[in-house]
Amino acid sequence: MKASELRQKSIENLEQSILDLREEQFKLRMKKASAQLSTTHDLGRVRRDIARAKTILREKQGNE
Numbered sequence: 001m002k003a004s005e006l007r008q009k010s011i012e013n014l015e016q017s018i019l020d021l022r023e024e025q026f027k028l029r030m031k032k033a034s035a036q037l038s039t040t041h042d043l044g045r046v047r048r049d050i051a052r053a054k055t056i057l058r059e060k061q062g063n064e
Contacts, residue, residue, distance in 0.1 A: 006056045
């Protein structure tokens with residue numbers, strides 16, 4: 001997910017995106033633990049997406 005896409009979202013949508021990404025991260029961790037995950041780079045991608053969304057959320061909350 002690109003930062004420009006996240007900047008267009010409202011605070012509520014960003015919070016929902018973070019929850020969705022955390023759920024995806026959990027599912028990927030469970031797949032990795034059971035040796036069903038073939039694309040381990042997805043874990044890093046999701047982690048970075050969460051950080052990116054949290055950063056933009058923090059910026060928006062600071063401006064209000």
